[in-house]
Amino acid sequence: MEEVVRSIVVTSVIDAVVDDLKSQVLATELGPGTALTEADVAARYDIARSTAKAAIERLVAEKVLVRKNHKTARVVQLGPEDVRDIYRTRAYLESEVLRRLAERRSVPVEARVANAEIDALWQQGEWDIVDPDMRFHTALIDSLGSARTSSVYGSLAFEVKLCMAQLQGSQRLSPEIIIAEHARLADLIEAGDANGAATLLDEHLSRARELLAGSLGGEPGPEAYRPSSALIPVP
Missing domain, CATH: 1.20.120.530 (GntR ligand-binding domain-like)
Known part of the structure; x- marks a missing residue:
């Protein structure tokens, strides 16, 4: 049987990216409504798109970012x-x-x-x-x-x-x-x-x-x- 190679993403990298983006949101360096794409995050931190995607998904789950109807994730804007x-x-x-x-x-x-x-x-x-x-x-x-x-x-x-x-x-x-x-x-x-x-x-x-x-x-x-x-x- 052919061995299947499984790809994994290093969790510590995701944690570091998530923490840094959170700090930028709290410091208003990333203001409410700012769009963040996988390409943006990958380029900003020189990481793989899969890692950037995982970081964005974490931020959406933690309500730092919001994403409606599968559109680009944006920094939450509280009313x-x-x-x-x-x-x-x-x-x-x-x-x-x-x-x-x-x-x-x-x-x-x-x-x-x-x-x-x-x-x-x-x-x-x-x-x-x-x-x-x-x-x-x-x-x-x-x-x-x-x-x-x-x-x-x-x-x-x-x-x-x-x-x-x-x-x-x-x-x-x-x-x-x-x-x-x-x-x-x-x-x-x-x-x-x-x-x-x-x-x-x-x-x-x-x-x-x-x-x-x-x-x-x-x-x-x-x-x-x-x-x-x-x-x-x-x-």
Whole structure:
């Protein structure tokens, strides 16, 4: 019997291409609606068309790119209702996790470290805090110790980071508010106040959600303009 030679694509190359293209999307070097063909990607990275195709398919599956009716894949363009759906889905998941962590009175060190990094950047006048902001929330999710919960949250991660990058790039949401609300969330969890943590999380996420919806052409809801309760001294 004639031996069949099977062709394979090196996964690490695909991973590297996918990660680099994601970083370019987050940095808006590849703006919303930008077309990416197999030929473009192959030429950009000097890789085989089959590798470029696999990378594009991964990016489509992870909602970094969209492709309709077998047409050219394009960088996702989020609208106001997309943002609201992403943030509400995020809130449902995070709220339950915070309640569970409050039962344990447990806050991971990684969350405190991430918030301290945001504070340090803010002291330098830096608004680009997407990565440590996301690490704060991801640390809380991961500390629950549920691989499936972390996986579900991870599936939202890129869309959330893209939302945050668009909002913080407009400098409409001060890192001062983010830092204060993160610190208060951690304190409420350690105090075992599940309801308080869930309520503050809703305030934290809904403000960002409506500010972002407004920046993308929607009509922002009243949550966008509510002052942060975390900046009001606790009696």
